Amino acid sequence: xxxxxxxxxxxxxxxxxxxxxxxxxxxxxxxxxxxxxxxxxxxxxxxxxxxxxxxxxxxxxxxxxxxxxxxxxxxxxxxxxxxxxxxxxxxxxxxxxxxxxxxxxxxxxxxxxxxxxxxxxxxxxxxxxxxxxxxxxxxxxxxxxxxxxxxxxxxxxxxxxxxxxxxxxxxxxxxxxxxxxxxxxxxxxxxxxxxxxxxxxxxxxxxxxxxxxxxxxxxxxxxxxxxxxxxxxxxxxxxxxxxxxxxxxxxxxxxxxxxxxxxxxxxxxxxxxxxxxxxxxxxxxxxxxxxxxxxxxxxxxxxxxxxxxxxxxxxxxxxxxxxxxxxxxxxxxxxxxxxxxxxxxxxxxxxxxxxxxxxxxxxxxxxxxxxxxxxxxxxxxxxxxxxxxxxxxxxxxxxxxxxxxxxxxxxxxxxxxxxxxxxxxxxxxxxxxxxxxxxxxxxxxxxxxxxxxxxxxxxxxxxxxxxxxxxxxxxxxxxxxxxxxxxxxxxxxxxxxxxxxxxxxxxxxxxxxxxxxxxxxxxxxxxxxxxxxxxxxxxxxxxxxxxxxxxxxxxxxxxxxxxxxxxxxxxxxxxxxxxxxxxxxxxxxxxxxxxxxxxxxxxxxxxxxxxxxxxxxxxxxxxxxxxxxxxxxxxxxxxxxxxxxxxxxxxxxxxxxxxxxxxxxxxxxxxxxxxxxxxxxxxxxxxxxxxxxxxxxxxxxxxxxxxxxxxxxxxxxxxxxxxxxxxxxxxxxxxxxxxxxxxxxxxxxxxxxxxxxxxxxxxxxxxxxxxxxxxxxxxxxxxxxxxxxxxxxxxxxxxxxxxxxxxxxxxxxxxxxxxxxxxxxxxxxxxxxxxxxxxxxxxxxxxxxxxxxxxxxxxxxxxxxxxxxxxxxxxxxxxxxxxxxxxxxxxxxxxxxxxxxxxxxxxxxxxxxxxxxxxxxxxxxxxxxxxxxxxxxxxxxxxxxxxxxxxxxxxxxxxxxxxxxxxxxxxxxxxxxxxxxxxx
Numbered sequence: 001x002x003x004x005x006x007x008x009x010x011x012x013x014x015x016x017x018x019x020x021x022x023x024x025x026x027x028x029x030x031x032x033x034x035x036x037x038x039x040x041x042x043x044x045x046x047x048x049x050x051x052x053x054x055x056x057x058x059x060x061x062x063x064x065x066x067x068x069x070x071x072x073x074x075x076x077x078x079x080x081x082x083x084x085x086x087x088x089x090x091x092x093x094x095x096x097x098x099x100x101x102x103x104x105x106x107x108x109x110x111x112x113x114x115x116x117x118x119x120x121x122x123x124x125x126x127x128x129x130x131x132x133x134x135x136x137x138x139x140x141x142x143x144x145x146x147x148x149x150x151x152x153x154x155x156x157x158x159x160x161x162x163x164x165x166x167x168x169x170x171x172x173x174x175x176x177x178x179x180x181x182x183x184x185x186x187x188x189x190x191x192x193x194x195x196x197x198x199x200x201x202x203x204x205x206x207x208x209x210x211x212x213x214x215x216x217x218x219x220x221x222x223x224x225x226x227x228x229x230x231x232x233x234x235x236x237x238x239x240x241x242x243x244x245x246x247x248x249x250x251x252x253x254x255x256x257x258x259x260x261x262x263x264x265x266x267x268x269x270x271x272x273x274x275x276x277x278x279x280x281x282x283x284x285x286x287x288x289x290x291x292x293x294x295x296x297x298x299x300x301x302x303x304x305x306x307x308x309x310x311x312x313x314x315x316x317x318x319x320x321x322x323x324x325x326x327x328x329x330x331x332x333x334x335x336x337x338x339x340x341x342x343x344x345x346x347x348x349x350x351x352x353x354x355x356x357x358x359x360x361x362x363x364x365x366x367x368x369x370x371x372x373x374x375x376x377x378x379x380x381x382x383x384x385x386x387x388x389x390x391x392x393x394x395x396x397x398x399x400x401x402x403x404x405x406x407x408x409x410x411x412x413x414x415x416x417x418x419x420x421x422x423x424x425x426x427x428x429x430x431x432x433x434x435x436x437x438x439x440x441x442x443x444x445x446x447x448x449x450x451x452x453x454x455x456x457x458x459x460x461x462x463x464x465x466x467x468x469x470x471x472x473x474x475x476x477x478x479x480x481x482x483x484x485x486x487x488x489x490x491x492x493x494x495x496x497x498x499x500x501x502x503x504x505x506x507x508x509x510x511x512x513x514x515x516x517x518x519x520x521x522x523x524x525x526x527x528x529x530x531x532x533x534x535x536x537x538x539x540x541x542x543x544x545x546x547x548x549x550x551x552x553x554x555x556x557x558x559x560x561x562x563x564x565x566x567x568x569x570x571x572x573x574x575x576x577x578x579x580x581x582x583x584x585x586x587x588x589x590x591x592x593x594x595x596x597x598x599x600x601x602x603x604x605x606x607x608x609x610x611x612x613x614x615x616x617x618x619x620x621x622x623x624x625x626x627x628x629x630x631x632x633x634x635x636x637x638x639x640x641x642x643x644x645x646x647x648x649x650x651x652x653x654x655x656x657x658x659x660x661x662x663x664x665x666x667x668x669x670x671x672x673x674x675x676x677x678x679x680x681x682x683x684x685x686x687x688x689x690x691x692x693x694x695x696x697x698x699x700x701x702x703x704x705x706x707x708x709x710x711x712x713x714x715x716x717x718x719x720x721x722x723x724x725x726x727x728x729x730x731x732x733x734x735x736x737x738x739x740x741x742x743x744x745x746x747x748x749x750x751x752x753x754x755x756x757x758x759x760x761x762x763x764x765x766x767x768x769x770x771x772x773x774x775x776x777x778x779x780x781x782x783x784x785x786x787x788x789x790x791x792x793x794x795x796x797x798x799x800x801x802x803x804x805x806x807x808x809x810x811x812x813x814x815x816x817x818x819x820x821x822x823x824x825x826x827x828x829x830x831x832x833x834x835x836x837x838x839x840x841x842x843x844x845x846x847x848x849x850x851x852x853x854x855x856x857x858x859x860x861x862x863x864x865x866x867x868x869x870x871x872x873x874x875x876x877x878x879x880x881x882x883x884x885x886x887x888x889x890x891x892x893x894x895x896x897x898x899x900x901x902x903x904x905x906x907x908x909x910x911x912x913x914x915x916x917x918x919x920x921x922x923x924x925x926x927x928x929x930x931x932x933x934x935x936x937x938x939x940x941x942x943x944x945x946x947x948x949x950x951x952x953x954x955x956x957x958x959x960x961x962x963x964x965x966x967x968x969x970x971x972x973x974x975x976x977x978x979x980x981x982x983x984x
């Protein structure tokens with residue numbers, strides 16, 4: 001019977017009141033919310049439970065996650081997990097962490113999947129060997145039903161057995177073909193070997209007879225010698241010994257075979273040593289390479305023949321042939337027999353080649369059918385394996401009728417996950433719907449960001465330092481701008497930035513084609529994944545190169561130099577605002593209005609001199625009323641004090657950029673504390689950090705800008721900012737420029753100006769001194785006091801509520817006993833839930849910021865962070881000087897390559913009218929291009945990249961980023977098929 005509407009309404013209100021319920025993992029006692037949801041689901045099937053809207057995540061913060069408990073029926077669990085895998089929004093929690101992988105429920109299914117993957121890899125390797133292309137899979141390739149695994153296994157086993165049988169037949173035929181070809185080459189070489197051996201032995205015998213004839217006397221010896229030689233040529237390989245003139249012709253044994261050419265030399269040397277020189281060896285190279293039947297690789301071999309005497313040597317030689325991978329063959333001794341065997345071998349070779357070709361055709365047909373479906377099979381098997389791997393993380397309930405799973409998913413995707421589970425239940429045909437509960441847990445959820453192909457490269461750089469903690473501020477949006485900008489500061493050059501921009505643009509334009517091919521190995525795949533990072537790095541390098549006014553270490557004169565030279569001539573003769581004071585006057589000044597690249601004014605003459613007077617810049621120059629519109633003036637390229645000026649400029653610029661990024665990191669820490677609603681962290685940590693940083697480095701940067709804006713009539717006495725900052729602490733606000741020295745202070749040389757500077761510096765020193773104990777003690781004292789209060793409150797509350805845990809069972813009127821029992825259990829769980837929830841909140845409040853430590857540990861932890869920040873304020877700021885150092889090194893190295901590869905030699909080459917001069921000129925340009933790409937773009941670019949990475953990891957992210965989170969790893973078929981999942 002269905003319950004009354006009032007009861008259902010009452011249960012709705014009770015669900016809305018409490019969002020969480022306690023549970024026990026091992027026994028799986030279902031909590032009050034699960035009972036009520038199950039109750040309403042049974043009697044009101046059209047009810048839809050909604051989760052209230054929560055704060056959504058973005059690239060600034062990770063997505064808000066929720067822990068779900070799934071109660072899945074055994075017959076619908078596979079289909080539900082399959083739909084969740086297609087969705088890719090759920091990470092399953094391993095509830096069997098203490099169970100061995102070989103003792104889990106679906107271990108047999110995983111083994112079957114491993115076996116199918118092995119067979120599929122075998123098919124792919126055979127297709128690659130044969131050269132048959134693999135057909136792409138269909139667009140829609142869903143995971144099959146569980147019973148399809150049996151069909152797959154049967155089909156794969158049949159295909160594998162047939163392919164292996166064909167391979168075995170093919171290998172046997174290739175081995176037979178190899179033996180026949182080797183025998184054919186042996187028969188071709190045998191006649192030559194026998195003739196050469198008989199001639200050598202005959203010569204030895206004739207020599208022996210000649211020596212014997214000379215001893216016995218002369219006359220009548222020549223005819224006998226020729227007769228004995230003829231008999232020896234005929235009976236060299238006879239079966240019995242013959243007598244010739246009282247001397248016995250002994251029978252020689254021979255062995256003939258084939259050996260790899262690489263082993264021939266060692267074989268002959270070992271053979272000579274083992275047989276003590278009692279073997280006659282002849283060998284010849286086989287011209288065509290023979291195919292190895294096992295590997296299919298071509299192998300060079302040689303035919304050899306050995307003449308020797310005695311059975312003992314025969315056994316030794318056979319063992320040596322086996323050791324050196326030699327193959328011996330039986331060869332007829334007579335010429336007619338060898339010719340007959342040669343004809344038989346040729347006919348047999350033709351037959352074997354025909355059969356081998358037919359076998360190859362049958363194999364290609366079988367592999368062609370496999371190639372049409374192997375990619376689809378691979379995807380389906382991977383999905384099946386992923387499903388069973390996820391199902392191995394779930395556990396059985398008490399009745400062993402359903403599976404209980406826990407999973408993380410984004411809050412805003414809850415309804416999508418619920419719909420996927422319902423869809424899986426419907427597809428499986430199960431009459432009982434799955435139950436989805438949201439449960440509370442003290443565990444920290446995983447961190448999940450939604451990234452695209454543009455932000456993925458920057459997110460990977462940040463996560464290389466550490467995955468962000470849950471709901472922590474993400475540095476990636478800021479690194480998208482700051483990282484390539486700091487790289488450009490160190491790598492600033494319009495030409496080099498343009499080359500990097502072109503390279504990145506090519507990767508982006510052809511990204512779809514390159515993503516499919518995946519050529520170039522792991523290194524190029526990493527570069528391809530950061531193509532948008534390279535694009536921004538190139539753009540910012542061009543931007544800073546425009547500011548530096550450098551193009552391959554040269555300058556560009558777009559607007560004309562703002563510096564104007566002046567000359568001394570007769571009185572009343574002036575140029576611009578300068579009066580000439582001697583007899584040297586300019587006659588023409590046309591070319592001097594623009595920047596002269598050779599550093600000379602070719603149109604300036606003196607009255608008493610016939611040659612022009614060369615101008616020098618900028619020691620004898622003055623600045624016009626309008627500065628250079630953008631970037632550095634091009635005249636600094638040839639200025640004698642160029643290096644001094646650029647070093648000072650870039651050094652101060654590095655400090656300014658460092659202050660801005662460090663201050664930005666501290667501000668982001670304040671944002672994190674506001675998000676965490678930690679007022680004590682803001683007042684006790686962030687505020688003194690801001691004051692300490694601005695009191696030291698902020699004051700230094702302010703003095704830099706003030707000094708740039710102020711005019712000092714005597715530049716030699718201009719104040720030294722570094723000494724000013726040092727003596728501000730050593731002399732309590734004073735500086736060497738103020739303390740009676742005949743030099744200017746930063747504000748000026750007058751007493752009111754020096755007094756104002758002294759007053760400000762005293763205030764800053766006192767503020768910095770106060771900030772140190774402020775950071776050290778305020779928050780720890782607050783946490784210690786709050787922890788003690790929380791412990792005291794918790795103890796008193798436990799004593800008060802210790803007697804109120806038991807709830808009597810009160811039957812509900814108008815309902816059966818089962819419903820009454822459900823209500824009583826619900827009430828008991830409610831009371832226990834309230835107490836547990838309050839205890840968790842008190843525990844979290846007591847341990848907030850203190851990591852659950854003792855008072856002494858809290859103080860030590862605060863002292864470490866205070867010392868680290870105070871020392872890091874100086875060291876981190878000094879670390880940004882690497883921007884100046886890398887920029888200087890890049891500029892100087894680029895100039896060295898230009899001067900010694902181009903400028904030093906090409907002047908003479910341009911003047912040469914012969915063709916050789918232009919050839920040398922282009923060769924020098926090629927050398928310069930190779931060195932520019934290899935050294936400046938690759939090595940210098942990698943160096944600047946690593947230094948920019950260090951500035952973000954150590955100096956910037958250290959101010960606000962914890963990076964102690966865990967990455968969200970959902971069950972996603974798309975990620976699995978793309979091969980991007982990480983092995984545990």
